[in-house]
Amino acid sequence: MKKEKKVEVKQLLNTAIQEIDRIEKENKGLKRQVAKTGTDRETAARLSGENKALKEQLQKAGQYKDETGRIRASLAEAEKRAQKAENLKVMKDSLQQRLLELEEENHNLRSALEKIGSITQESGPVVPESKTEEKPAVPGY
Structure with a gap:
């Protein structure tokens, strides 16, 4: 019995x-998982920040983009105004x-009128021939 014991x-x-x-191997695996989980948490935190x-x-x-759109609209309006100006x-x-x-x-016409006026004053009134009265040839007159 001693032998059996x-x-x-x-x-x-x-x-x-x-x-x-087996427990030590399992512990090592768990430690790796914990370390990986910690790394995963750090990665998750980093990714969340990014x-x-x-x-x-x-x-x-x-x-x-909105500001650029407003600036482009203002620029287009300014270009329209510049074109109108x-x-x-x-x-x-x-x-x-x-x-x-x-x-x-006007100056040339006034000068021409003044010349005509001065010519008219120098030579007297110019009466067109058709307007002159013809005197009848009355003897004794």
């Missing part, structure tokens, strides 16, 4: 050693040129 003790010891090895930063960038990009300037220049031409024509 020794064998049982050895078997129990071997079983205990095997169980200890995600938040990207959302902020996206929001800023949307605001930038240029058209008005061309029209004004054209009207001023026409005014100068009319003033010169």
Whole structure:
């Protein structure tokens, strides 16, 4: 019986050693999982932070797009106004040129009238021939 007890003790010891090895291996696996979980948590936290930063960038990009749209609309309006101003300037220049031409024509017409007036005053009134009265040829007159 002693031998049987020794064998049982050895078997129990071997079983205990095997169980200890299995538990140690399981512990190592669990430690790796815990370490991996910690790394996963760090990664998740980092990704969450990056995600938040990207959302902020996206929001800023949307605001930038809106502002760019407003600026483009303002620029288009300013270009329309500038074109209208240029058209008005061309029209004004054209009207001023026409005014100068009319003033010169007016001056020339006044000069011509003055010449005609001075010629008329020097030579007396000019009466057209068809308007002169013909005197009858009366003897004794």
